Amino acid sequence: xxxxxxxxxxxxxxxxxxxxxxxxxxxxxxxxxxxxxxxxxxxxxxxxxxxxxxxxxxxxxxxxxxxxxxxxxxxxxxxxxxxxxxxxxxxxxxxxxxxxxxxxxxxxxxxxxxxxxxxxxxxxxxxxxxxxxxxxxxxxxxxxxxxxxxxxxxxxxxxxxxxxxxxxxxxxxxxxxxxxxxxxxxxxxxxxxxxxxxxxxxxxxxxxxxxxxxxxxxxxxxxxxxxxxxxxxxxxxxxxxxxxxxxxxxxxxxxxxxxxxxxxxxxxxxxxxxxxxxxxxxxxxxxxxxxxxxxxxxxxxxxxxxxxxxxxx
Amino acid sequence: xxxxxxxxxxxxxxxxxxxxxxxxxxxxxxxxxxxxxxxxxxxxxxxxxxxxxxxxxxxxxxxxxxxxxxxxxxxxxxxxxxxxxxxxxxxxxxxxxxxxxxxxxxxxxxxxxxxxxxxxxxxxxxxxxxxxxxxxxxxxxxxxxxxxxxxxxxxxxxxxxxxxxxxxxxxxxxxxxxxxxxxxxxxxxxxxxxxxxxxxxxxxxxxxxxxxxxxxxxxxxxxxxxxxxxxxxxxxxxxxxxxxxxxxxxxxxxxxxxxxxxxxxxxxxxxxxx
Numbered sequence: 001x002x003x004x005x006x007x008x009x010x011x012x013x014x015x016x017x018x019x020x021x022x023x024x025x026x027x028x029x030x031x032x033x034x035x036x037x038x039x040x041x042x043x044x045x046x047x048x049x050x051x052x053x054x055x056x057x058x059x060x061x062x063x064x065x066x067x068x069x070x071x072x073x074x075x076x077x078x079x080x081x082x083x084x085x086x087x088x089x090x091x092x093x094x095x096x097x098x099x100x101x102x103x104x105x106x107x108x109x110x111x112x113x114x115x116x117x118x119x120x121x122x123x124x125x126x127x128x129x130x131x132x133x134x135x136x137x138x139x140x141x142x143x144x145x146x147x148x149x150x151x152x153x154x155x156x157x158x159x160x161x162x163x164x165x166x167x168x169x170x171x172x173x174x175x176x177x178x179x180x181x182x183x184x185x186x187x188x189x190x191x192x193x194x195x196x197x198x199x200x201x202x203x204x205x206x207x208x209x210x211x212x213x214x215x216x217x218x219x220x221x222x223x224x225x226x227x228x229x230x231x232x233x234x235x236x237x238x239x240x241x242x243x244x245x246x247x248x249x250x251x252x253x254x255x256x257x258x259x260x261x262x263x264x265x266x267x268x269x270x271x272x273x274x275x276x277x278x279x280x281x282x283x284x285x286x287x288x289x290x291x292x293x294x295x296x297x298x299x300x301x302x303x304x305x306x307x308x309x310x311x312x313x
Numbered sequence: 314x315x316x317x318x319x320x321x322x323x324x325x326x327x328x329x330x331x332x333x334x335x336x337x338x339x340x341x342x343x344x345x346x347x348x349x350x351x352x353x354x355x356x357x358x359x360x361x362x363x364x365x366x367x368x369x370x371x372x373x374x375x376x377x378x379x380x381x382x383x384x385x386x387x388x389x390x391x392x393x394x395x396x397x398x399x400x401x402x403x404x405x406x407x408x409x410x411x412x413x414x415x416x417x418x419x420x421x422x423x424x425x426x427x428x429x430x431x432x433x434x435x436x437x438x439x440x441x442x443x444x445x446x447x448x449x450x451x452x453x454x455x456x457x458x459x460x461x462x463x464x465x466x467x468x469x470x471x472x473x474x475x476x477x478x479x480x481x482x483x484x485x486x487x488x489x490x491x492x493x494x495x496x497x498x499x500x501x502x503x504x505x506x507x508x509x510x511x512x513x514x515x516x517x518x519x520x521x522x523x524x525x526x527x528x529x530x531x532x533x534x535x536x537x538x539x540x541x542x543x544x545x546x547x548x549x550x551x552x553x554x555x556x557x558x559x560x561x562x563x564x565x566x567x568x569x570x571x572x573x574x575x576x577x578x579x580x581x582x583x584x585x586x587x
Contacts, residue, residue: 026490030408031417033401034465041432041458042424048435108328119329121572125336128568128575130519132536133557136543137343140550148342148359180335185579192580241428244521248540265430270526275434282431289426 049279057276070280079256079264080281084288086171087240087260091292093175094182094239095232101179102186102231103224107216109187110194124184131181135248138177139164142249164250167257174258177245182238186231193227194220229300233293240289261285340565346554347371354550370555380556382531383538389449390534391517394456398464398513403506406468407494418469424462429522432458437526451527452534459520460513467512470581471505472498508578511571515564535560 053071056064074080109120126134141147142163150160163173201219210218243262246252252259252267259267265285269278345361346354347370353363374380409417432455440451475498483493499506524537533541539560542553568575 027408027412030404030490030494031412031414034405034461037397037401037457037461038420038424041436041454041461042420042427045432045435046423046427048438049431052435105332108325108332111325113325113329117572118569119333120576121569122336123333124572124575124579125340125565125568128515128519128564130521130536130539130557130561130564132519132521132540133561134339134343136539136553136557137339137346139543140346140554141342146355146357146359151357151359180339188576188580237426243428243430244536247525248521248543262428262430265428266522269430269434270437275438278434282428282434286427286431289428293426 049282052276053279053283055276057274057279059273059275063276066276070277071284073277074280074284079259080261082256083259083261083264086258087262087288090171090175090178090242090246090258090260091236091239093172094178094242095235097175097179098183098186098235099228099232101183103190103228105183105187106190106194106224107220109191124188126181127184129181131244132248134181135177135245138245139249142173164258165254167254170250170254170258174246174249177249178239178242181245182235186235189231189234190224190227193224197223225303229296233296236292236296237289240292261288343554343558346550347558348555349551351549351551367551370551371559373552374556374559377552379531379533380538383533383535386449386528386532387518387534387536390452390456391514393449393453394460394517395510395513397453398457398460399506399510402461402464402509403468403499403502404494406465407472407498409465410469410472418466421462421466424458429458429520433523433526440527446527447529447532449532452523452532455523455527456517456520458523459516463513463516464509467509467578467581468502468505471502471508475501504574504577507571508574508581511567511574512578515567515575518564519561 054065054067056066056069105123109116109123141149142165144150144160144162144165147163149163153160161169161173164170197220201223202215205215205219241262242260243266246258246260246263247266250258252263261281262285265278265281268274268281342361345363348366348368349360349363349370350365350367353360353365353367408414436451436455440446440454445451479501480493480497483497484490488496519536520534521536521540524534525540528534528537539553539556542556
């Protein structure tokens with residue numbers, strides 16, 4: 001930052017100019033303590049992880065530099081490849097379902113009704129509650145003999161399910177929990193979007209005699225698209241990383257039917273203590289999340305009609 | 314009152330009911346499980362309101378070995394991690410907002426995207442090397458990964474919206490930067506402080522993944538303690554559900570009491586740690 005003073009007469013018109021000159025150095029003391037913490041707990045672990053991913057590093061044995069060997073091992077590791085598939089299907093469902101339900105819920109919460117604030121507080125309880133605690137109760141509800149879910153199915157005449165105890169239904173069952181838990185976040189973001197919509201389009205639509213569905217499809221939906229995109233992005237990041245619910249309910253089972261990358265990473269690093277390989281998984285995992293985020297951004301650009309509307313919001 | 318209005322109201326309340334019921338029914342069922350004796354929890358069809366209420370489940374949890382230790386561990390870890398995060402994060406949010414250092418947000422974004430487990434591998438080795446593993450210190454430090462970005466992120470947002478005129482007037486009157494921050498900026502940002510504090514507390518309290526790796530038998534926090542109860546105590550649902558409810562009750566209470574702050578914070582940054 002050049003501190004070449006501009007004490008020309010022109011500068012006198014800007015009364016705040018002298019204060020502005022001192023900005024960069026004088027605000028640094030505010031930031032330095034946080035910078036130290038961030039360096040220690042965020043930046044250092046990242047650098048160390050990348051370095052470790054190039055080592056053969058198992059707890060209790062000497063470390064050996066192996067270059068990219070840990071990374072080359074990934075595509076030939078069937079458990080990792082399988083985990084990528086589980087992660088992607090789990091994520092796709094855990095983004096789409098909360099987006100649909102969260103949007104519907106936001107449309108309802110956008111109306112005026114009694115005790116709305118209190119009911120909204122109730123509605124967001126699932127996402128604030130301690131994940132392990134709710135996972136425990138869901139585990140009881142999934143119980144094939146004693147669980148309340150099979151009882152509810154029997155009330156509407158459906159056959160009992162094995163839920164998380166069956167390899168083919170375990171991922172949808174976990175997605176059910178994830179959707180129950182995170183629909184409120186989508187609702188809140190979309191609700192913020194609805195609040196920002198001007199009333200004029202609705203008034204003219206009413207004059208034109210549009211019905212509820214037409215209003216939603218042609219006015220509300222395009223206008224909240226930018227918010228849906230943000231919600232989808234956040235949901236994707238959280239769903240890919242989802243750990244507590246899966247680990248507490250199934251530990252990746254039955255067998256490895258619900259083992260996502262994060263759960264597998266836990267096993268590699270802290271059950272087998274293969275820290276070098278675990279670090280390589282962590283790096284690739286991070287890159288996968290960045291790639292998925294880039295893909296969403298690309299898809300958004302492709303849908304130009306929405307981004308044009310979105311640039312205003 | 315035309316019929317169309319009444320129909321609309323009925324439709325609205327019906328949709329409100331449908332939307333809120335999954336949350337209400339779940340927590341109602343959780344409470345029901347925690348207040349039933351085994352015989353009621355194992356009955357078919359299931360009983361929602363039992364004839365005999367098993368308060369004993371709660372007494373059992375509090376009497377069980379180490380539950381109070383775990384409770385105080387959780388208090389210490391969440392308390393220290395939140396206090397430290399406020400201490401370093403609030404001034405940092407102020408500095409970043411005033412310097413308009415928007416690129417620094419990238420670090421927070423990276424912290425937001427990175428899976429919690431990735432921090433654990435290097436920090437686990439570091440704590441082992443420092444000989445800290447039997448204490449609560451590693452968990453306090455690693456919880457900063459969750460709390461510091463939340464606090465910084467929310468405080469940047471708040472300080473960007475607070476008016477500059479007052480601060481500039483105070484500077485012209487000869488106040489130092491620190492005095493301006495302490496006596497002008499901070500009092501205005503009180504609502505933001507509340508939001509940052511509440512969210513940091515909740516996400517630190519709920520954190521599970523750091524605990525399962527770093528906590529020993531004596532240093533478990535409540536979520537880890539509850540997880541361990543699942544594996545050892547699969548069949549006694551009453552005390553298990555009671556323990557789960559005790560763990561999450563403070564957070565649920567906070568959610569209902571401070572829902573306005575929580576909503577403001579979540580929609581501003583949509584932060585979540587781990």
